[in-house]
Amino acid sequence: MGMKNIKINDKEFELFIEAEKIEKSIGRIAEQINADLKGKNPLFIVVLNGAFMFAADLLKKITIPCEITFVRLASYRGTSNTESVQKILGLTESVENRTVVIVEDIIDSGNTLTALIEELKKHHLREIKIATLFLKPGALKYDLRPDYVAMELPPDFIVGYGLDYDGYGRNLIDIYKLKN
Numbered sequence: 001m002g003m004k005n006i007k008i009n010d011k012e013f014e015l016f017i018e019a020e021k022i023e024k025s026i027g028r029i030a031e032q033i034n035a036d037l038k039g040k041n042p043l044f045i046v047v048l049n050g051a052f053m054f055a056a057d058l059l060k061k062i063t064i065p066c067e068i069t070f071v072r073l074a075s076y077r078g079t080s081n082t083e084s085v086q087k088i089l090g091l092t093e094s095v096e097n098r099t100v101v102i103v104e105d106i107i108d109s110g111n112t113l114t115a116l117i118e119e120l121k122k123h124h125l126r127e128i129k130i131a132t133l134f135l136k137p138g139a140l141k142y143d144l145r146p147d148y149v150a151m152e153l154p155p156d157f158i159v160g161y162g163l164d165y166d167g168y169g170r171n172l173i174d175i176y177k178l179k180n
């Protein structure tokens with residue numbers, strides 16, 4: 001267990017979820033995935049940077065044959081000036097006719113994931129499953145139903161276990177939340 005309070009740049013954070021609890025939640029969804037996707041040879045698409053630690057722990061517990069790839073999302077201006085579009089970088093595997101599992105760190109408003117799904121749908125997949133470490137149901141602005149949610153959280157800002165504040169805190173093994 002880490003320290004109870006930490007400071008990142010100008011902000012104070014307090015210990016919120018300990019590593020063992022995260023690990024147990026991940027074990028639970030790994031079992032679900034192993035059962036649901038057996039025989040489907042899924043392709044896991046890990047969304048960098050935030051999901052790297054979750055993906056490593058989740059995929060160590062996946063026992064069915066699968067492939068794993070990593071993407072990054074780049075925002076750019078769409079056709080209309082207000083529209084922000086997400087472009088997927090690094091998807092080299094063919095996804096046509098595959099079962100893909102998007103591996104995300106956190107779904108907050110759902111904006112990022114909605115854009116990613118729209119992009120992926122252009123590739124004629126068989127089905128898209130969503131695995132997320134955290135979901136903030138109170139912040140969700142889109143009709144998204146992730147298939148595998150390790151933990152549901154209140155809408156507080158958190159860091160650790162892959163998630164950052166201003167680039168820092170991704171290496172923490174526990175989750176800390178912003179003190180207010």
Ligand code: IMP
Pocket residue numbers: 050105106107108109110111112113156157158159163164165
């Ligand atoms: P959304 O598009 O609003 O769902 O936000 C998704 C992205 O915002 C995540 O992939 C994270 O990178 C970031 N994010 C959302 N909430 C948090 C948080 O509490 N801490 C750190 N990053 C967050």
Ligand code: MG
Pocket residue numbers: 047048049050051104105106
């Ligand atoms: Mg993310």
